[in-house]
Every structure is written in structure tokens, then in C-alpha cells.
Amino acid sequence: MIRPVILRLMALRPATLGLVALAVLVLVLPLVISNSFYLDLVIRIAINAIIVLGLNLLIGFAGQISFGHAGFLGIGAYASAVLPTHFGWPPLLALIAGAAAAAALAAVMAWPIFRLKGHYLAMATLGLGIILNLIFRNEASYTGGPDGMAVPAMELFGLQLSRDRQWYWVIAALLLVSVWASLNIIDSPFGRALRALHGSDVAARVVGVDIARYKMAIFVMSATFASIMGSITAHYVGFVTPNIADFFHSVELVTMVVVGGMASVFGSLLGAVLLTILPQALATFEGWETVAFGAILILCMIFMPRGLLPTLAARLGSLRFAVARLRAGRSAGESDS
Amino acid sequence: MLAQFLQYLFSGITIGATYALAALGFTMIYNASTVINFAQGEFIMLGGMLAVMFQQAGFPLPLAVLLAIIVPSLVGVLMEKTVVEPVRSAETVNIIIITIGASLVIRGVVQVVFGKGAFMLPSFSGDTPVEIGGAMIMPQSFWVIGVSALVVIGLWYFFTRTLTGKAMLATSFNRTAAELVGINTSWVLWMSFAMSAAVGALGGVLVTPLTMTSYDSGIMLGLKGFVAAVVGGLGSGAGALVGGLLVGVLEAMGAGYLSSSYKDALPFVLILLILFFLPRGLFGSRQTERV
Amino acid sequence: MMARTSTAPATPVLSVRDLSINFGGVRAVQNVSFDIASGCIYSVIGPNGAGKTTLFNLITGVYVPTAGEILLDGQPVQGQPPHRLARRGVARTFQNLQVCLNMTALENVMVGAHLRLDRNVLKAAFRWPSLRRADQALHQEAAELMRFVGLEHALEARADAMSYGALKRLEIARALAMKPRLLFLDEPAAGLNPRETLEIDELIRKVAASGVTVVLVEHDMKMVMSLSDRILVLDYGKKLAEGTAAEIRQDPAVIAAYLGAGAAGETS
Numbered sequence: 001m002i003r004p005v006i007l008r009l010m011a012l013r014p015a016t017l018g019l020v021a022l023a024v025l026v027l028v029l030p031l032v033i034s035n036s037f038y039l040d041l042v043i044r045i046a047i048n049a050i051i052v053l054g055l056n057l058l059i060g061f062a063g064q065i066s067f068g069h070a071g072f073l074g075i076g077a078y079a080s081a082v083l084p085t086h087f088g089w090p091p092l093l094a095l096i097a098g099a100a101a102a103a104a105l106a107a108v109m110a111w112p113i114f115r116l117k118g119h120y121l122a123m124a125t126l127g128l129g130i131i132l133n134l135i136f137r138n139e140a141s142y143t144g145g146p147d148g149m150a151v152p153a154m155e156l157f158g159l160q161l162s163r164d165r166q167w168y169w170v171i172a173a174l175l176l177v178s179v180w181a182s183l184n185i186i187d188s189p190f191g192r193a194l195r196a197l198h199g200s201d202v203a204a205r206v207v208g209v210d211i212a213r214y215k216m217a218i219f220v221m222s223a224t225f226a227s228i229m230g231s232i233t234a235h236y237v238g239f240v241t242p243n244i245a246d247f248f249h250s251v252e253l254v255t256m257v258v259v260g261g262m263a264s265v266f267g268s269l270l271g272a273v274l275l276t277i278l279p280q281a282l283a284t285f286e287g288w289e290t291v292a293f294g295a296i297l298i299l300c301m302i303f304m305p306r307g308l309l310p311t312l313a314a315r316l317g318s319l320r321f322a323v324a325r326l327r328a329g330r331s332a333g334e335s336d337s
Numbered sequence: 338m339l340a341q342f343l344q345y346l347f348s349g350i351t352i353g354a355t356y357a358l359a360a361l362g363f364t365m366i367y368n369a370s371t372v373i374n375f376a377q378g379e380f381i382m383l384g385g386m387l388a389v390m391f392q393q394a395g396f397p398l399p400l401a402v403l404l405a406i407i408v409p410s411l412v413g414v415l416m417e418k419t420v421v422e423p424v425r426s427a428e429t430v431n432i433i434i435i436t437i438g439a440s441l442v443i444r445g446v447v448q449v450v451f452g453k454g455a456f457m458l459p460s461f462s463g464d465t466p467v468e469i470g471g472a473m474i475m476p477q478s479f480w481v482i483g484v485s486a487l488v489v490i491g492l493w494y495f496f497t498r499t500l501t502g503k504a505m506l507a508t509s510f511n512r513t514a515a516e517l518v519g520i521n522t523s524w525v526l527w528m529s530f531a532m533s534a535a536v537g538a539l540g541g542v543l544v545t546p547l548t549m550t551s552y553d554s555g556i557m558l559g560l561k562g563f564v565a566a567v568v569g570g571l572g573s574g575a576g577a578l579v580g581g582l583l584v585g586v587l588e589a590m591g592a593g594y595l596s597s598s599y600k601d602a603l604p605f606v607l608i609l610l611i612l613f614f615l616p617r618g619l620f621g622s623r624q625t626e627r628v
Numbered sequence: 629m630m631a632r633t634s635t636a637p638a639t640p641v642l643s644v645r646d647l648s649i650n651f652g653g654v655r656a657v658q659n660v661s662f663d664i665a666s667g668c669i670y671s672v673i674g675p676n677g678a679g680k681t682t683l684f685n686l687i688t689g690v691y692v693p694t695a696g697e698i699l700l701d702g703q704p705v706q707g708q709p710p711h712r713l714a715r716r717g718v719a720r721t722f723q724n725l726q727v728c729l730n731m732t733a734l735e736n737v738m739v740g741a742h743l744r745l746d747r748n749v750l751k752a753a754f755r756w757p758s759l760r761r762a763d764q765a766l767h768q769e770a771a772e773l774m775r776f777v778g779l780e781h782a783l784e785a786r787a788d789a790m791s792y793g794a795l796k797r798l799e800i801a802r803a804l805a806m807k808p809r810l811l812f813l814d815e816p817a818a819g820l821n822p823r824e825t826l827e828i829d830e831l832i833r834k835v836a837a838s839g840v841t842v843v844l845v846e847h848d849m850k851m852v853m854s855l856s857d858r859i860l861v862l863d864y865g866k867k868l869a870e871g872t873a874a875e876i877r878q879d880p881a882v883i884a885a886y887l888g889a890g891a892a893g894e895t896s
Contacts, residue, residue, distance in 0.1 A: 065430055112613040118429045119373045123567050124612050126560070127605035134602040181753035188752030188759060189745040192731070196739045199728025199787075206688065206726070207806060208714030208743040217749065247556070251437055258434055263730065287449035294441025301435040302423045 015183050018266050022179060026172040030165065039164050041280065046171045047233055049272035050178045052256045053265065054225030059254065060262030061186065062218045063198025064114065065122045067250050068129020072223040074136050074245025075102045076230030081151040081240045082142050091154045095231040102227030103220050110216035129250050136242040148241030151234040167236050174232075178225075182265045194218060195263070259300045261307030270309050340471025345593040346586065347469075351478040351547065353585020354485035355381070358540035359562025360569060360577035361492065362533035368509030368572050369529035372421055372432050376440035377537055378559015379447075383409040384538025385550030386447055389456040398461070406538045412443070413534030417527045440559070448552040460546040481543045488536060489578055496574065505529065509572065537562075557601065561588075564608045570621025579619060583607070639702050641666040641810060641841050642687070647696030647706075649686060656682045658865045659696070664843060664858075666809075669836050671844040671852045674862035675885070680845040681723055683862065684812050688720045689713045700810075715743060719808035721799040723815045723845070729788040733779065733798055736787055737770040740805025773801040777831055793824050800831065810841045817848045829855060853877065861885075 033039050051073065058064050079098025083089040089097070113124045136143050143149060154161045161167055185191045196204040197211050204211055234240045243249065252275060260271020278296070282289035304311040359377055366374045384405050391401035420439050424432060461480050466473040496502040508515040508525045516522050541550065541558075548554070565584045569576025584604045592600035611618060640663035647660045657679045664670045672680050685691045687698055689710040698706040700716055719740075728736055745766065751759045771783055777797040782790060790798065796816060803811055816832070817825045829851050836842045846852050852859065853873045861868040861882050869879045876882055 059430065065433075067433075112609075116612055116616055119433075119571065120567065120612055120616060122373075122429070122433055123563065123608060127564070127608045130560070130605045131602050131609075134599060138598045184755050185749060185752045188749075188763065189742060189747045190749045190752045192735055192739050193742055193747065195731055195735075196728045196742075199730040200726040202690070202710075202722070203726040203728060203802075204739070205690075205710040206714060206720055207740050207802065208711045209739075210711045221749070247560075251434075254430070255434060258430060262430075287445050289445070290441050290448060291445030294438040294443075294445060297438030297441065298420055298435055301427065301431050301438065302420075305424065305427050305431050 015265070019176070019179055019183065022269070023176055026176060030168060036164055039168060041277070043164070043168055043171055043236065045273050045276045046175045047229055047236070048253075048256065048276050049269045050171075050175055051226055051229045051253060052260070052268040052272045053178050053182050054222040054229075055253055056257045056260075056262065056265070056268045057182065057185070057194070058218050058222040059257050060264065060268075061191070061198060062194045062215065064215060064219070065118075066125040066219075066222070067122050067247070067254060068125040068127070068132070069222070069226055069253050070245045070247075070249035071129035071132035072102045072106070072226035073230035073233070073249070074132055074242070075105070076227030076232075077151075077234040077240045077244050078136055078143055078230075079227070080154075080231040080234045081149050084152045085149065086142060091152060091235065092156065095154075095228060098231050099224050099227045102223045106220040106223035107216060110219045111212060114212065114215040114219065126247065126250070129245065130247060133242055133245045133247070136245055143242070146242060148239055150239055151237070153238070154232075154235035161235065171232070171236075179265060179269070186265070198263075255297060257307075259297070259304075259307060261309035261311075264307060264309045264313075267307050267309035271307070274308070341593065343470045343472035344474075345589045347472060347474050347478055348593075349586030349589030350582060351481050351585070352544070352589065353582040354481050355540045355544045355558065355581075356562050356565045356584050357578045357581025358485055358488065358536050359558060360565035360581045361489070361574060362537040363563055363566040364569075364572060364574055364577045365505075365529045365533045365536075367566070369505065369526050370421065370425065372425075373436065373563065373571075374421075374530075374533065375433060375436040375559065375563075376416060376443060377533065377562060378555035378557070379440045379443040380409045380413060380534040380537035380555075381541035381558045381562070382447065382550060382552070382555030383412065383443065383534075384541030385458065385545035385554065386451060386456065386541075386552070387538075388542045388545060389458050389550065390451075392458060398459070402542050405542050406535050409538035410531040410535040413530040414527045417530035421526075421530070422523075440555070444552055444555065451552060453552060455549045455551040456545075457549050458542070458545040475547060477543075477546045481540075481547070484543055485540070488539065492536075492574065561604045564604045567608055567618055568611045570618030573618070573620035576618055576620035640664055641701060642843075643697075643699040643702070644687065645697040645699070647683070647686060647693050647698065649682065649691055649694050656865050657686060657693075660862070660865075660867045662860050662867065662870055664810075664841060666841055667836070667839060668857040669832065669842045669844065669855055671846055671856040671859045672862060673846065673849075673852055673859060674868070677864075678862040679865040680862055681814055682865075684720065684814050684843075684845060688718060688812055714806060717806075717809035718812070719803035719806045719810070720812035721796070721803055721814055721816065723818065725792070725795055725799065727787050727795050727798060731787055733774065733782050733785045733787050733790060733794075734767070734770050736798055737773055737801045737805050738766050740802035741766055741769070741807075743806070770801075770805060773804050774798075776804070776834070777801045778827060793820050796820070797828075797831070800835075804835065804840075808840060810843065811835060812843045812845075814845050815847065816844065817846060817851060825851060 029042060030039070033042065055066065055069055058066055076095065076098040079101060080091060080094045083094035083097060084091050109128060113121065113128075116124055137146055156170070161170065186195070193204060193209045193214055196207070196209060197214055201211055230244065233244065256271035256275045257268060258271075259275060260269070261267020278293065279289060282292050285292070300308070359381055362377050362380065363374060366372055366377075387408055388401050388405035391404050392398055396404070416439050420435055424435055460475070460477045462476045464475065466475055467479075468474075496506050504515070504520045505525045505528065507518075508520055508522050512522055561584055562581070565580035566577050567580070568583060569578070569580030584607060587607055588600050588603050591603040642664040645661050647657055648655065649657045660683065672683060674680055682691065686693050686706075689708050689712065692707045696706065697704055700713075700718070705713060705716070728739065731739070745762060746759055774780065774783055777800050779794060779797055779801065782794055787795070787798065796819075800813070800816065813832070816828050820828060825848060832842055832844070832855060844852070844856070856873055858870065858872055859876045860870045861876060861879075863885050868885060869876060869882045871879070
């Protein structure tokens with residue numbers, strides 16, 4: 001009974017296999033984890049993973065740069081904090097409003113920003129993120145200033161989401177949908193146009209891709225993703241501070257993309273896992289945490305510039321190749337004897 | 338009225354000089370290698386912190402200042418050798434991340450050794466303010482502006498009149514051609530890191546008596562120095578100078594006349610405006626892509 | 629195959645009038661005018677630096693001219709960006725190769741069909757059945773195109789693992805995936821050995837036979853002379869001569885400037 005299942009699984013593409021494995025993992029985890037600290041960690045990892053998926057579409061697949069992405073997280077987070085608290089909005093509406101605001105900002109900024117390339121692009125996105133952060137920090141009457149403010153619980157169809165386990169299922173479902181959607185997008189005309197843009201924007205233009213439009217589209221998409229996840233984070237944690245939108249957070253997110261594997265959906269997941277756990281593990285070593293983070297960035301960029309997953313996949317590929325050759329050589333030798 | 342304006346102006350030129358030195362640092366490294374060194378701010382911070390350390394250890398101030406410039410330039414060379422050399426041909430994102438990693442390492446080590454506190458360096462020539470047109474200017478401001486001006490002139494002379502300097506410039510125009518005429522381009526590379534760190538550290542030392550220093554003072558200084566470099570046009574020395582002063586004065590004016598809580602945002606608003614209307618900065622070159 | 633005689637043209641598919649572009653002080657293309665009839669094979673030749681690729685870049689929208697007009701089916705298109713021209717059926721390959729090395733060979737060809745497909749991102753995200761079916765069909769079509777250009781052995785290959793000659797053909801397959809009316813080939817035979825050059829020659833004839841107007845920049849004189857219906861000769865950005873292969877071969881200005889007395893004897 002096991003054998004046909006395994007054969008079926010082996011016939012699937014690696015991407016589909018990965019998705020199935022992820023679904024299994026998601027279903028099994030709550031049974032294994034009872035400690036609320038670890039459950040919280042898993043939820044944070046999942047949230048980061050979804051954000052990183054959106055960012056990877058922009059950075060890894062479309063080949064752009066964004067060092068201000070945490071700013072969009074902040075827009076969603078503060079929309080979900082400020083609108084219900086000060087204006088009595090229902091949380092779901094506030095989330096949508098935040099996403100709409102982030103999308104609008106990204107749309108307006110896209111054309112001037114994405115004419116730029118390389119360091120100029122990095123600088124522009126960085127500037128945008130810092131300005132947003134300062135707004136959250138300074139408008140204390142609305143946002144509570146540097147100390148932050150509390151966020152009311154999220155209401156979904158009348159049900160208040162407040163317990164860890166409820167959040168787990170919501171976020172796990174979001175994660176699976178996001179991974180599935182990302183895989184689908186990559187292998188579609190839209191996705192190919194995006195990757196072509198990265199590979200050779202001249203070639204993309206010449207086959208009819210309006211690259212300005214596409215850059216804007218992907219920027220708006222990933223900004224909207226980020227805003228929604230910012231709102232979700234705010235509701236989940238119950239509190240929001242301007243740190244959610246600071247430069248260091250933007251750097252963390254980009255690092256998750258690059259270390260996990262640019263242009264790799266499962267690489268994004270891996271990056272999110274590693275770089276969410278790492279600060280937690282190092283939290284006890286004040287100061288050394290920063291040094292360790294920096295050292296890891298350096299070592300990763302030197303030894304695994306394409307990211308963890310693509311490098312591992314390449315090693316695995318060459319290993320399999322070597323094993324296959326070995327087998328072929330051995331069977332040839334046997335048939336000779 | 339005038340007094341207030343002059344106060345802000347001087348304040349802006351003082352901090353602008355620091356930004357200009359930071360921007361020059363960015364420019365030198367960018368010209369030698371097309372790398373943007375996100376750790377530049379940490380060199381500025383190191384200058385200040387080390388000057389405090391040496392001075393508090395009993396060294397006479399001039400010697401402390403000298404050491405506070407030499408040590409960061411050695412750190413700069415070390416950084417170039419260990420971190421930048423291996424990834425010279427990587428994608429822009431990767432290079433940016435690796436220099437950010439280096440900045441984290443430097444900052445983390447400083448945090449471990451010195452803690453999170455703020456430190457002060459005594460002013461070079463006392464604390465009696467000088468009055469100009471009703472504005473009260475600290476003598477240290479003159480040190481900052483004066484020494485920075487000397488550094489700028491010195492660098493200008495170095496790059497346009499000396500053979501070594503011209504060799505470095507040649508490398509920035511066309512690396513291969515420079516190698517073909519016998520210029521040791523890897524020497525140029527680590528030399529530019531050393532100079533860039535030294536210039537930044539000097540800026541940090543000069544401004545510490547006015548603004549104090551701590552383990553994280555490099556972040557904003559570095560970012561604003563980067564803004565100044567881009568405003569002026571990446572790769573242009575004149576642009577770095579003008580950009581630095583512009584950013585500094587704008588920040589001071591904005592803090593004074595508009596809102597002091599948003600003063601940190603002003604350089605970034607400026608950079609967005611500049612990048613939208615003058616994508617290559619004030620003195621940057623227009624380039625057409627050859628297909 | 630003998631060079632086809634050009635019949636009296638209807639509206640030429642492409643008309644260029646007094647086209648010029650300056651780069652700083654360099655007048656790369658100066659007052660160039662010519663017409664291209666539909667369905668023919670048209671070549672542009674000239675010494676290095678004559679402005680041939682610049683002319684291509686002007687016509688395909690990569691550069692904006694300083695002066696002059698470009699008419700596609702009688703409609704002015706100068707200054708329009710490449711993606712707009714793609715909609716009008718203009719396709720091109722590149723002298724220096726512009727291939728997406730981050731994708732597989734097949735995907736590169738599939739990108740060529742960009743304008744013909746449903747590019748909606750929401751449908752893509754949710755695996756809309758009609759989109760999946762169209763993609764499946766495109767897979768087949770792209771594979772067919774790769775066979776057409778002689779890349780049947782590279783169907784599973786990644787673009788970054790392919791040779792220079794193979795990539796040149798990949799670009800042609802990508803351009804054909806656009807189902808273009810006008811195909812601009814920038815030095816398709818550059819860097820190829822004699823056997824490969826012959827294969828490209830045959831490929832170009834196949835493409836032209838299917839009704840596509842082919843415009844070529846090429847240095848290989850044998851190929852140009854045998855293949856082309858009409859030839860434009862450029863020198864220092866200016867038009868030196870235009871005509872059939874036979875006319876060009878005998879034009880004294882062309883011989884002096886470019887072919888050289890010895891070569892004139894070789895190609896006749």
C-alpha cells in the first residue's frame with residue numbers, strides 16, 4: 001500500500017512535492033508542539049515566510065531591489081492599530097484600508113523609483129522606508145510614538161481571533177495558499193515576463209513586455225502582501241511599535257530572501273525559518289547577536305551567493321549525477337565480467 | 338532673525354562637512370570598485386569612539402586623534418581583503434548585503450566592548466562660543482569646517498596632481514585599461530578603502546565634541562553620507578562635497594524652521610526628489626546603454 | 629536559390645526617411661533613407677562602426693532618433709518603445725545576445741509569445757484552467773520552434789548551459805514565437821563556423837519563405853550576396869548605396885569603401 005503512494009509521489013514535480021510536504025508539516029506540527037513559546041515561534045516564522053515570498057517575487061524573480069519593505073509592513077500594522085482604536089473601524093476593514101494605502105503608495109512611487117537601477121534603486125527604497133518609519137515614530141498622538149500602541153483583536157466573521165491555536169490555522173492556511181500561488185505565478189506568462197525582466201530587460205522589452213508596468217505591478221503586489229501581513233502581525237502580537245518598520249527590519253527581510261535563495265520559493269521559506277530562529281537563539285548574547293548576524297551575512301554571501309536552497313540543490317544535483325555515473329560504471333563493469 | 342538663520346546655517350555647514358567627508362569616502366570606494374560601502378558610517382563612529390578611548394586612556398589629544406584615524410583605516414583594509422575581494426563580481430544586492438554584514442560586525446564588536454552608552458570628547462580649543470552676527474558658534478565647528486576643507490583640498494590635490502592619485506582615478510574610469518598600463522589595481526582598491534575609512538574616521542573625531550558618540554551613531558551618519566553622495570552624483574568628488582553641504586544645511590534649516598522631529602527625514606525626502614528629477618544626481622554622468 | 633527580382637512595391641512595409649541620431653558629438657546615423665518591400669530579404673552592410681546596429685536600434689525602438697521618420701505600413705513609429713513595436717509585429721535578435729540566462733531554453737522561447745497570452749496575474753495565481761491549457765499548448769509550440777531552428781537536442785536545457793551558436797538560434801526561435809511580420813537579425817552568423825553559417829543561411833530562407841520580411845545586418849559577404857533581394861550599404865553613418873546584390877557588387881563607391889578591389893573579384 002505504501003509503494004504505490006511513494007511511486008505517485010516520486011512522479012510529481014519537486015515543487016508539487018514540496019507543497020505536499022509543507023501541507024503535511026503544517027498539519028502535523030500542532031500535534032507535536034504543545035509549548036506555547038514554540039508555537040509562537042512557528043507562527044512568527046510562518047508570518048515572515050509569507051512576507052518573504054512576496055519580497056522574493058520582487059527581488060529574486062523580477063530582479064529589483066527594495067530596502068524599505070518594512071515600511072509597508074508598518075502601514076498595515078498601524079492601519080490595524082490606529083483605525084479601530086481611534087476611529088472605531090472594524091478590524092477587517094482596517095486591514096483592507098491598510099492594504100489599499102500600501103498599494104496606492106507603491107503605485108505612485110513605482111514609476112519614479114523603478115526608472116532607477118542598482119544602488120540608486122536601493123537608495124530610493126531605503127529612503128521611502130525610513131520616511132515611513134519616522135512618520136510612525138513621530139505622530140505619537142495617533143501611533144503612540146516610539147513606545148507603540150496596543151492593537152485590538154482581529155474579528156473574522158464575528159469570531160474573535162485571540163488564541164494561539166486559532167491564529168496558527170489561519171496563518172498556516174495563508175502560508176499554503178501563498179506558496180501555491182507563488183509557484184503558479186512563476187510558471188505563467190506573467191511570471192515568465194517577470195523573470196525575463198530580470199534576465200535581460202532589453203529582451204523583455206523587445207518581445208512586448210511593458211517593463212515599467214510590470215515593475216509597478218510586482219512592487220504593488222509585494223507591498224500589498226507586506227501590508228496585509230503587517231496587519232496580521234499587529235493583531236497576532238496585540239501590540240505594535242515603530243520598530244516593525246525600521247531599516248534593520250527591512251535588511252532582515254532582504255537577508256531572508258538572499259540567504260534562503262533568490263528566485264526560489266522554498267528558499268524563501270528556508271530563509272524565513274533560519275533568520276527568525278537565529279535572533280531568538282542569540283538573544284541572550286547582547287551585542288554578540290549583532291556580530292553573529294553580520295558574520296553570517298558575510299559568510300553566506302561569500303560561500304553561497306545564490307542562497308542556501310539553490311546551492312544545496314546544485315550540490316544534490318551534482319551528487320546524484322556522480323552517483324548515477326558510478327552506478328553506470330559499475331553495471332558496465334559487471335556486465336563485462 | 339538673521340541670528341537664527343546664521344545659527345542654523347553654521348550648524349548645517351558643520352554637520353554638512355561631516356556628511357561631505359562620509360560622502361567622499363563612499364565616492365572613493367565606489368570609484369575604485371563600484372561597491373557601495375554600507376559600513377562607511379561605522380568608520381565614522383569608530384573614529385569618534387576610538388578617539389574617546391585613547392584620550393581616556395591617557396594619550397595626549399593629538400596622538401589619540403591620530404590613532405583614531407589610523408586604526409579605522411586598517412580596519413578598512415582588513416574589510417576590503419576579507420569581505421569585498423571575494424565577492425567583487427556578485428550582484429548588487431549581494432554586495433550591499435555583505436557590506437551591511439560588515440557594518441553589523443563592527444557595530445556589534447563596539448557594542449560588546451564599549452556598551453550602549455554615549456561618550457564625549459573634549460573640544461579641541463575650548464568651549465567658549467564665538468559670536469558671529471548674533472549667532473553663537475562653538476569653536477569646534479570651526480575645527481570641523483576648517484579641517485574638512487583642508488582634507489577636501491588635499492584630496493583634490495592628490496587626485497589631480499600626484500601620479501598615485503591619477504592612477505587611482507584612472508582605475509575608476511577603466512579598470513582594464515589601467516591594469517594594461519601597469520597600474521596595480523588591487524593596490525588601488527585597498528588603498529581606497531584605507532583612505533575612505535581614514536577620511537570618515539576623521540570626520541567622526543571632529544564632530545564628536547559637538548554631538549557625542551555611541552555604538553549606533555554610525556547608522557544615520559552613514560546613510561545620510563550615502564544620500565549626500567547620491568545627491569551629488571555617485572562617483573563625483575565635487576558632487577560629494579556639494580551633496581554633503583546641501584544635505585547638512587537642508588537638515589538644519591528644516592529642523593529649525595519646520596519641525597525638529599522630522600529632521601532625520603529631510604535628507605531622505607531630498608534624495609527621493611533628486612532621484613526622481615535627476616536620476617544621476619547633480620554631477621553624475623548620463624549614460625546610454627550599449628545594446 | 630537565385631535572388632528574387634523585386635516587383636513594384638505596394639506600400640513598403642518599412643520606410644525610413646532622413647533618419648539621424650547623435651550621441652554627444654558622434655553622428656552615428658546621418659540622413660538615412662530607404663524602403664523595404666513586404667516579404668523580401670533586405671541586408672544592411674558596411675564596415676565596423678558604420679552605424680548598422682545603431683540603425684537597427686533606432687528602428688526597433690531601443691534608441692530615439694534625433695531627426696527623421698520611421699514608417700511602419702505608412703504609420704510613423706519613430707520614438708515608440710520596443711514593446712509597442714512588438715505589438716505591431718516587429719521582432720529582432722541581438723548582436724551581443726540578450727538571452728535570459730536565468731531561465732530554461734524553452735522558457736526563453738515561450739517568453740516570445742508574451743503578447744499572445746493571457747497575462748492576468750490573478751488567473752495565474754489560481755491556476756485558471758484556460759490559462760493552464762494555453763500554457764500547455766505553448767510548451768508544444770515552443771518545442772516546435774526550437775526544432776525549426778535546429779535546437780531539438782536542447783529542449784530540456786537551461787539557457788546558461790548552451791553554446792554561443794545555440795543561443796543565437798534560440799534568439800531566432802524566440803523572435804519567431806512572436807509570429808512577427810518583420811524580423812531584424814543582427815549579425816546572425818557572427819562567431820559561427822562555415823557549417824553553422826550554412827545552417828543559418830538555410831534557416832533564414834525558411835523564415836522568409838513563410839512570409840516574414842527579414843532584415844539582416846551581416847559581415848559575411850558570401851551569405852549576404854546570395855541571400856538578399858536588396859542591400860543597403862552604410863559608411864560612417866551615411867547611406868553609400870542601395871540596390872540589388874548585382875548592383876551593389878558593381879558600385880564603384882562601395883567597392884572602394886568596403887569590399888576592396890580583390891573582394892570584388894571574389895564575389896562576382
